Amino acid sequence: MTQAEKEIRFQEKIDREIKIEPNDWMPDEYRQTLVRQISQHAHSEIVGMLPEGNWITRAPNLRRKAVLLAKVQDEAGHGLYLYSAVETLGTSREQTIDDLHSGKAKYSSIFNYPALTWADIGTIGWLVDGAAIMNQVALCRTSYGPYARAMVKICKEESFHQRQGYESLMKLCSGTPQQKAMAQDAMNRFWWPALMMFGPSDADSTHSDQSIKWKIKRFTNDELRQSFVDATVAQAEILGLTIPDPNLKWNEARGHYDFSEINWEEFWQVVKGNGPCNKERLAARVKAKEEGAWVREAATAFAKKRAMKKSA
Ligand code: 3HC
DSSP, X not given: OOHHXXXXXXXXXXXXXXXXXXXXXXXXXXXXXXXXXHXXXXXXXXXXXXXXXXTGGGOSSHHHHHHHHHHHHHHHHHHHHHHHHHHTTTOOHHHHHHHHHTTSXXXXXXXXXXXXXXXXXXXXXXXXXHHHHHHXXXXXXXXXXXXXXXXXXXHHHHHHHHHHHHHHHHHHHTSOHHHHHHHHHHHHHHHHHHHHTTOSOGGGOSSHHHHHHTTSOSSOHHHHHHHHHHHHHHHHHHHTOOOSOTTOEEETTTTEEEOOOOOHHHHHHIIIIISSSHHHHHHHHHHHHHHTHHHHHHHHHHHHHHHHHHHO
16 A cells, blocks of 8 residues: 555544554654644643642642642643653653753643742632643544543543632632732733643644644634633633733624733743743753652662563
């Protein structure tokens, strides 16, 4: 079968909603874009642990500490799940992690913003995990089998993440004026970076057209962003928080909220590594790998010794 015939047959499988599995033939470009997207998704999960992990010891009470601990542990599991999905595409864990540390691979821009107050932690749960859910529910139907199956488990846990964040903000917004003000300040700082999580506008998206054709993506960046805004406005109103966008307005004709243009200059600066916390985040990941080397060496030595004992 020629390359062209293989590609036609591959696209027919995609069009007939047949999941692509690791041992199936796939175009190199399909494999590469999956490695790119899934590895960056995994990096986002792991780097996303940093701003939240920083607040575990400063949670206001034992319950909040236990909930935040559970969430951060979940994110580690999501990262490992997704790194395993990358390995099914033939890319080693070592290579994937090195690509992050060398700056070759990206992670979500949102994690380059600092978590300055306790209200940020609730806002991250509500807005950041809320945006992630909007994107990840669609990915439960992505054409690559291992990725789609990983998403089903991850989405269940993300729902808990969003709810715990929203509950924490409900507490603050019904608390003292200072607590309410702290929640509004967090909203002001995280609203626009949360919208940026969905990626550049469709006009500027490099990969969307092909990813939609291959059903890696089911919706475009702007479609998911719009769904997120439409779903979140009422939630903010219940909290009594103001969304920092004077042009946010329901458009009956469109059946959606109109909102202001995103500051794409800021978005691309953060993506390029010039955000408030980019350097700190990458340094933390490199340090974790270096400090964890002895654990990997000990585990490898133990495994070798046990294998030798078995074969003796
Ligand atoms: N931050 C950093 N880089 C971004 C970005 C963002 N928010 N949005 C887009 N980019 C990058 C893309 O990676 C691409 O660069 P590359 O070619 O070097 O990879 C470039 O900008 C052009 O963007 P495209 O729209 O063409 O790229 P995609 O088609 O890949 O769409 C995406 C971007 C929507 C993020 C898509 O990759 C995706 O759906 N990824 C899976 C979901 C994901 O990664 N979510 C991140 C958050 S996970 C999370 O929040 C964890 C939760 O527990 C809180």
